[in-house]
Amino acid sequence: AQSVAQPEDQVNVAEGNPLTVKCTYSVSGNPYLFWYVQYPNRGLQFLLKYITGDNLVKGSYGFEAEFNKSQTSFHLKKPSALVSDSALYFCAVRDGGTAGSARQLTFGSGTQLTVLP
């Protein structure tokens, strides 16, 4: 079975400061990892993913995430937060070793990011 933990329900950061949203995962095979963002009254938007290759993945809106296999983590980061980054962030995992079509994602419970002006 696969699982995702987002230990923080809420993260507050001042505008211009760096931000980190934490995610740890558990999966039996190779992890495919994703970050999605949900703005108020909007759907889930894809931010970035890690499949293979460089551990540091760059995505949309200046976000990046670092895959750490030994710590089973995939924390989302941004060097300088904007007020407009305030949203609900979801980490998700899929077992990359799953054969065929069983590709559903397992999500964390979400982290509400608030960037204060």
Add this chain to the structure above:
Amino acid sequence: EAGVTQFPSHSVIEKGQTVTLRCDPISGHDNLYWYRRVMGKEIKFLLHFVKESKQDESGMPNNRFLAERTGGTYSTLKVQPAELEDSGVYFCASLPLAGVRETQYFGPGTRLLVL
């Protein structure tokens, strides 16, 4: 290219009524997924279609939920009769058949409130 669309965007019904949600995947995407997020919880997988076939419906909560994908295009998710605990946001996502490393793209969701 149009994204995943869902209808309605919001639905408010009374306990015991029936509601049908619709999802139109990205054109050509054979994989279609339904997920649900109840208030404050994680987004949970409900079921997965490959074309018109149900590949995995292990996440469906009970037999009050019925999903269909006639013709392998759009999908519907019917809840009958609805209960209070069915309230939440229902998301649909789609994925091409090939491309193991592809990204699931999600629709805007349907916000269901059962009173």
